[in-house]
Amino acid sequence: MNPDHVMRRVRAEEWPSVKELRLFALQDPAAPVAFLETYRSAVGRPDAFWQQRAAGGAEGTDVAQFVAEAADGRWLGSVTVLVERPDREGVFGGEAEGVQGHLVGVFVRPEVRGTGLTEALFRAAEEWAFGLDDPYLTRLRLFVHEDNPRAAAFYRRYGFVPSGSTVPVPDRPEEREVEMVRERR
Template sequence: MNYVIRSIRADEWPAAKELRLAALQDPVAHLAFLETYEEAAARPDSFWQERAAGACEGADKAQTIIAEGPDGRWVGTVTVLLEEPGTTDWAGFPVERKQGHVVGVFVRPEERGSGLTEVLFDAALEWAWGRGAERARLIVHEDNGRASRFYRKVGFVPSGLVVPLEAKPDEKELEFVFERP
């Protein structure tokens, strides 16, 4: 592979914005992300600047890791958020131990199947383990078979936790977990 895998820098928010908007145009974006392209595109630059600064190299609560192709174009991303015991997660569930929450997984279609997503996951988990996370978790829509198959392939397993979607009460998301080796 000829990719550079690294954390983003705060000043790279325009590239982070472009890649996120590309992700939200993916055919399964409605299953994979909790926002729409239209919602994200309408956000001001200050939102993207704050988002990049909060998950850039050196940040201690979140990290966005990208894959940069030989031409400098960003071709994949994953973000991991640290969740502390004694808090509640975004869905209101209690966090019982320190964990990395993997979100925002996207690899451009032309790069899929190359092993890049596995490399991004390795980097994300390494970052979380380095900050004391005991496990990693992610949430996947019950109908997102492509993502579920990949997560199982890299060692994540369903925990049994079901996350209802307030905006879509007839749909649900499932938690997958990976225990620290």
């Protein structure tokens, strides 16, 4: 554990920090290929939206948001795990069976990229997801834009591999996102 920062789950009352970090992330130069939301659409959301988002990531076993918090209290990055259960046919719209965790909202501030912080966030998310007994997760997945090689390279280094599935980017069907998965060990 790095004494300069801790990885932890958000708390519901921290919605202003959830909002601040998300809006900052949406202004990053990579945001158009990293997120399915724009700064313009997010900045106008009411406080109730951010309160609900923080509360959802704070408790329960369906969603968990993790932050990297500096010793001075500043949030350096975040990742969220969504627990996905299969549909009636036993699939998620792809090939997987069972319950899986879907990593979304991956972001670290530019000044801490390449320091191991993203790996630490992923470990926290993975430990939580694979530590669940009910639901029992069989794998983690994420989607990376075809034009985001830096993120794809990190995910590969962390053990994610392309599943062979791609999906169109919402509202931009000419662009694709590649599904990457990491099986439970």
